[in-house]
Amino acid sequence: MRKSPWKRRRKWGGKGVNNLLVAKNISVAFGGLLAVNDVSFDIPKKSIVSLIGPNGAGKTTFFNVLTGLYKPSRGNILFGDQDITDLPPHKIAEIGIARTFQNIRLFGLMTAQENLLVAMHSHLKSGVFATIFRTKRQRKEESEAVDKAQAILDFAGVGRWTNEYARNLSYGDQRRLEVARALALEPKVLLLDEPTAGMNTQESQVFIDFINKLVAERDIAVMLIEHDMKVVMSVSQRVTVLDQGEKIAEGSPDQIRSNPRVIEAYLGKPKVARK
């Protein structure tokens, strides 16, 4: 792994000490396509911020950059005072950025509990020998992990599915389980990619309450990609709008609602306008 100590220690300073994560001038190119074009974005502590935009705007791609799946062709990402631009995905997850996926990617043939235990992998210590000989420490660690997993499952409202294979859960519960799995990483930043997709109004409302509770009770910041404007407007402290890879607006929900450029970007896009 490539590490440059001086880079890691560099402070971003100035732009508000309250920021957990700062992405600066991120560009991502796929061949000739600039999926993300010079986008800067920060996530303040204990905040809920949203990223919206028409289909293909580059929202998921931006998530993929933050979580290390794609390396940006330009720009860098600071987490705390650590430059994480070149870290591999599992390191980024380990230091505290967890995510869910637009199309659910649970480990379908693992139980709900196992799904969470996998996410705890980087926090557990037991090695091969400790596991084979089932040392006292290993057993203690495992049982604590199991208890913690259960607590998170309960918190996310899927506690009764502990020993059920993830793929057997209903769609809504799978979405909740995916959030629970991300929480098992004990993240400082939680990235949710269209978490309410496919939910009805009532379910969305439950989910909004859940997110609010999450931020209130845990020291966590949430970044949301969302098509459902009702959800976006009701939970976000700040909304950022992407269109064709470019950031076209940023501000409070009210500012965004009345921003002519945003309205323009959304008009003529029936799929989104419908919502």
Place this chain on the structure above:
Amino acid sequence: MVKSTGTSNLTRSNRNWIRGYSIAALVMFITYQYLLPWEGLPLGIYDGINKWMPPAALNESLVYVIMALGLNIIVGYAGLLDLGYVAFWAIGGYCAGWFMSEFFYFLNINFFGSVPAESPGIHINFWLVLLIGGLVCAFFGALIGAPTLRLKSDYLALVTLGFGEIIPQVFFNGEDFFGFNISNGTKGIVRVDPIPAGVKNLGPFDFGWKLLLFIFLAAVMVFISLRLRRGRLGRAWLAVREDELAASMMGVPLMRTKLAAYAIGAFSGGLGGVAFATHVDGVYAERFNFAISIFLVAMVVLGGMGNVWGVILGAFVLSWVNGNGLAAFGSVYNETFGTSIDFTSFTFLLFGLVLILMMLFKREGFVPESRMKLLMHESELDEEESVEKKKKVGR
């Protein structure tokens, strides 16, 4: 929606297997060590056992069991295809050949060996060689894994295939390996030291006791497999098998996790290699051919990927058919019907046929792991579901 299957699978204790396994081991041991040589044994039974499952064939099956269990960690648990597993068998075998024989006749090293101290060659204690063989293989497993595991699984399969060809070839032509003789080439290394086992040294014909030893080694692998499977690493393997990308996003280091599977799987190949060398009392390069790699994969797949009991059954059945069963069946058939068909020449035709039939009708293997069963029927489910969806859309 599929009904709950998770609970029983997880809560069922693995503790009880040791009792059942021990009983089976004892029965086999007593049969072969005491019953078979017993003069009072009716001739019919004596002939029957020697015809259908003679001691040497049984012991060889167990060597296959040991190795199939190792391959199962790679293929069944971590979902990586390895088409060159025979390389580990060869490396383990030559570890026995080097460290417990007179092969290096110009040296005189004896470390708790089972032969007189003045014997030429390197004579390290068998139990230690077992460990060395395992560790050397684990090292090689990691060595080929490190640069290749980044590849997509199809390419990885090709690389392992090449590795499985190269290593045996190196030994085959090893009489002059950059000026050194590392294997005696086609002549092989003849005679390895007997196994020191307390009161007695076990030579090539102590089938009964070595049967017990091989059963024990297989048990060690079963134990390791089951323990790891339920722990942190086993879960990571499963997650990687299911969705590599999601696993890495959840903090699972892909390379290390896969390498661990390779190394631990290869370790078992080393055990099997050393065991096999003592079984045939030597190391012969031509034994380590490509077909064995495929044969081992077939054992894992037919038995039931990911389920150690299925894998043991698969290894037993296939090695039995290949080694003795088909020949015995053929001779009975020919006697009865007065024909002279050479059944053993149909071995691979038969395997091919069985593989095809299994893939058509019982893809998950004889004794599938419950998850694997669901996985193997997933594609069918998906097809049905999408057909249903299309119908709905049509309406």
